[in-house]
Amino acid sequence: MNSNFKDYNEVSDILKALAHPVRLCIVRGLLDKGKCNVSHMQACLDLPQSTVSQHLQKLRSMGIVETDRNGLEVNYSIADIRVKKLVYIFFGEEIENE
Template structure:
């Protein structure tokens, strides 16, 4: 057993932020699409834009996603290869 549990703090924060069904769905959708904007997410999830934005903010803060602005539109993509591997390993992809 490793007594230096401090080194696991980054991954535990990522796991915490992914431990919400809407955020997990957002990350899975971005993974499937390669990138995605808020309007598309809102339509797919059938939830208010403000709710999507709140979840995106948490994902951005945790370093799971990043946004690239093109005019008025922001497209989000997954920034960390570990996230892609994690999502692929816990969700069965068809």
């Protein structure tokens, strides 16, 4: 066993962030779509934009998603390949070629 808990803490924090159903839905949606803006997510999830933005902020602070600004529009995509693999495993889906 390795007692370097720093590594375990990072993974544990990522798993905690993914443990929320809305955040997991956002991540899976981003995997399906590739990239997406908050307005599109808000319409799909039928949640207030502020709620979606709070969940995205949590995912972004954990390094799970990243942003790409195009003028006023901000698109989100998955930043952590480990999360991509993990979500595909959870849902029993094939991992696409990278």
